[in-house]
């Protein structure tokens with residue numbers, strides 16, 4: 001990397017920020033509706049633009065603002081969906097300095113007070129120089145109740161010279177009273193085909209050559225956000241001289257080779273633990289992040305499940321042709337119950353690996369467990385077994401290992417590595433260091449590897465993650481979080497990784513903290529126990545049966561007057577089918 005990625009980012013993302021509706025990609029429906037409204041002179045008082053981050057909400061708002069106030073190159077034009085980009089209004093709005101276009105961010109602290117005052121005070125005055133006085137309010141769902149009330153008053157009796165352009169990522173948090181007075185546009189995630197074509201165009205304009213499968217990887221990683229895709233493209237182009245290849249992009253994103261992930265997936269589904277471990281080990285040796293490998297396995301599981309239901313999903317443009325063939329084949333072979341089970345177990349494994357002191361060790365344990373997924377009995381099989389054998393407690397059935405459920409969760413919890421850290425952590429090469437952190441979870445895993453216990457606790461309890469990209473973390477501090485958390489984390493990561501990390505505190509709501517997520521998952525596990533195949537089988541076989549208590553082996557032993565229940569698998573006289581050991 002010869003240039004700093006930051007300067008690269010800014011340049012491309014800004015350079016290709018759409019300036020007109022014609023530049024907006026993948027939002028044809030919205031553009032058509034707007035055009036019709038403008039042409040029929042039925043321009044709404046307020047617009048609500050909603051969609052995930054990076055779909056261009058504020059960019060669209062600025063284009064609408066230009067269209068509303070454009071006077072054309074000759075100074076005589078009216079409102080248009082084709083703003084000229086040259087008149088004084090267009091230029092000033094593009095540069096964010098138009099006196100009649102007020103851009104505010106409800107997610108920032110200062111914004112909230114200002115917005116209420118600005119709405120109350122300035123709405124009654126005419127626009128200073130332009131046709132309309134325009135309020136662009138980003139993350140409008142964050143407004144205080146008093147600001148919403150001020151807004152509502154204005155929207156109920158709208159002065160003709162005022163227009164509102166709202167943007168939000170969380171439409172459900174906007175009061176219906178406000179929503180009902182807006183023309184709403186849902187900005188869609190960009191379809192992969194459209195995104196790949198767009199990236200190709202930008203790369204072409206930049207004089208860069210980048211392989212199509214590399215663009216497919218970027219498209220998949222950007223998850224529908226044009227801005228993210230352009231930033232990644234920018235990084236990818238600055239990485240390589242000559243053609244940028246899929247391998248380079250894969251390394252940049254910290255992804256494993258998808259073909260090899262399919263190999264691993266097949267070994268797991270074939271129940272071949274030795275081959276699966278060998279493949280995982282080989283990928284690790286080649287620098288793949290264990291967490292990313294498991295995430296890819298989850299992605300493949302999801303993809304195959306979708307193909308089973310919608311076979312056309314195999315024609316995913318972000319998948320290489322041979323992957324599509326393999327995808328179709330696997331989806332045809334694997335029953336849905338195996339895929340859903342695999343998915344559940346992978347979600348659990350992902351959490352374990354992200355929390356384990358040694359990610360690779362935990363990943364190996366997870367893979368071993370996953371190799372049993374294909375021979376889990378179906379609820380139907382279990383019922384048959386139950387019906388064929390006497391009721392469990394009446395006689396002492398010999399326990400049949402084949403019928404024993406391989407517990408999805410309770411069993412085989414990966415052991416914690418001793419605190420001395422048995423396995424070496426791969427050394428960090430400075431240029432590759434950011435690529436090692438494709439996700440926030442990988443940062444957390446790194447803190448664990450580095451034994452940053454205090455920081456780790458603060459991160460797990462104090463960070464409500466708002467956004468993450470390698471080298472950048474934005475969060476909202478949870479109640480009680482250390483005031484210096486952002487600074488502490490930034491300092492440590494910058495020192496330990498040799499790359500620059502920007503950690504910012506922002507006011508958006510953010511995700512639940514990791515600690516909260518772990519609590520929620522524990523509750524979900526308890527709920528899932530009720531859905532365990534064996535429990536379902538029991539309910540099917542004995543419809544009147546209900547769960548009255550969940551007991552541990554210890555309490556059962558105490559009831560039986562024993563120190564402990566016998567451990568022998570074959571002769572266990574009191575085998576309890578409710579138990580999952």
Ligand SMILES: [Zn+2]
Pocket residue numbers: 069070071072073083084085086087088089090091
């Ligand atoms: Zn203009």
